[in-house]
Amino acid sequence: MLNALDMFSIGIGPSSSHTIGPMKAALLFIDRLKSNNLLDKVFRLEVHLFGSLALTGEGHGTVFAVLNGLCGEDPKTVNPDKFMLLVEQIKTTGKINLAGIHHIGFNYDSDMLLHKKEFLPQHANGIRFIALGKDQHELMCREYFSVGGGFVLDQEQIKEAKLADNNTSVPYVFSTADELMALCLRDNLTIAALAFKNHLAIQTEEQIRHDAMDIVNVMHESVLRGISTPGTLPGGLNVRRRAPGLYEKINESNLQTDSGLQRLAAMAYAIGVNEENAAFSKIVTAPTNGAAGTIPGVLEYYRNFCEDVTDAKLIDFILTAGTIGLLYKFGASISAAEVGCQGEIGVACSMAAGALTAVLGGSVSQVEKAAEIAMEHSLGMTCDPIGGLVQIPCIERNGVAASRAIDIAKLVLLEPEPGRVSLDSVIKTMMQTGRDMQMQYKETSLGGLAVNVANC
Ligand code: SF4
Structure with a gap:
């Protein structure tokens, strides 16, 4: 259900579909790992950005937003001064603290993948998260779609009616x-x-x-x-x-x-x-x-x-x-x-x-x-x-x-x-x-x- 005030959300710049939406998607993925008791079993994590998110993602702050979301930061409450610093930390240490409670290795070059020539069929703004266990087996793979204005649909919701x-x-x-x-x-x-x-x-x-x-x-x-x-x-x-x-x-x-x-x-x-x-x-x-x-x-x-x-x-x-x-x-x-x-x-x-x-x-x-x-x-x-x-x-x-x-x-x-x-x-x-x-x-x-x- 949508109401008039849902058209507005307080958050961080510069883009609702490329910053706020992806940040919410990362939070949703982390919540799902938590609710399935999988978070502490994650050993590696891959982020795949597709289409428009990959093409303009760096300029629109998508990669920063996703990494902040994976660390448990919410767009409404995140401290804008710490937003970029966190990413620098991840890049230099090669580590990410999932949900702020579970440290894993994260190689920015090989774990954050921008598919600039590939669009997921459901929507131009697609993200795929893949969580892997210690023996590299897949614990969870989910796709999310940032459909504008900070709204996010998951792979099931995007198939549903208007x-x-x-x-x-x-x-x-x-x-x-x-x-x-x-x-x-x-x-x-x-x-x-x-x-x-x-x-x-x-x-x-x-x-x-x-x-x-x-x-x-x-x-x-x-x-x-x-x-x-x-x-x-x-x-x-x-x-x-x-x-x-x-x-x-x-x-x-x-x-x-x-x-x-x-x-x-x-x-x-x-x-x-x-x-x-x-x-x-x-x-x-x-x-x-x-x-x-x-x-x-x-x-x-x-x-x-x-x-x-x-x-x-x-x-x-x-x-x-x-x-x-x-x-x-x-x-x-x-x-x-x-x-x-x-x-x-x-x-x-x-x-x-x-x-x-x-x-x-x-x-x-x-x-x-x-x-x-x-x-x-x-x-x-x-x-x-x-x-x-x-x-x-x-x-x-x-x-x-x-x-x-x-x-x-x-x-x-x-x-x-x-x-x-x-x-x-x-x-x-x-x-x-x-x-x-x-x-x-x-x-x-x-x-x-x-x-x-x-x-x-
Ligand atoms: S739709 Fe494109 S051109 Fe218009 S404000 Fe957004 S990013 Fe800028």
Whole structure:
């Protein structure tokens, strides 16, 4: 079962599908070894990364994430400062401490295998773990798939029906925008109110508010760190952190009264969060890490420059954005390895535009229209990160998406009439476009900017 807040998870950068997902997969494998009383029998362990995880895995931090996960580190609580150090330790000592309790030898060169030309048939982001006993016999072999947004499916789950089909234990069951809007209309609910009622099936009111504000607060903190931390990003591209300098210039004059400067500030907020993401810092997956700046950029804009902002409205913003994200998760994909950047920044822009429209007083149908416009004009967006790093074009693209989401919300609030294109039809189109997109434009760094711009 998925609910609106499941579209957000607090974790470490730079990629939800290539960092958070693989880290969770490693933790799942370790848990399985433990529950089968096999952990202390493991003598050797092989990690096999396939397809997109192998092609962009080093730049996206996949190998670091997997090794941290095998040591029992969780993406939500891992100390970003120790994340890289642990890997250096493993490489230099040739040893790994599984689950933090069982030391074995680990030869990074021969036990961490990147299959750059091989894709597992089930999904572009596949990982296989093989645990071996003392006499080299296989104790356990499991495959996991990082399907976007930090979600992970194992080899059995990936064969099952679509996630939406399992969503039956909540009062409001929907898998399309039309179904969602009909339920809102029938019971006279906003999208946020419907999402809240669905969450009540599994959580108390206090827990829902606490979890939503946790997301709001981590987003806010990542904005503040982003606009105040200068320097150069890791990875070798020598990308300068731009957000502090940009924000300083924007903040020099009439920021509180000039709407143009306010939109530029939203861009700086979004850029700052994605610079934090690229620096392996703490951020909220929204709905992915590559797109983690767009929603916080728009939310910060709302907090700083709009009227009558309350905690209740901030929660409404998050619940509305999350519900729009679910529609993409149910009807298409949020994995760039499946559909390109449409599924990351396109979806984030759609979620942000709809959520801002809602908290600025838009109707359910205006929220749908804003979400639709944001995706309609993101269709075909490819994923081609230079050097396999979540930096160029990712960081700036978040700033552009944040500004676009604000403009779309304002446009839609001027026009109460429904649009000609429905959100459902644009979600369907987005998925078809993703299927038709050539593999080199889907998080492989084998095409587009990744091959046409020098890496230095
Ligand atoms: S180009 Fe878009 S989809 Fe690809 S890594 Fe960057 S943000 Fe993610």
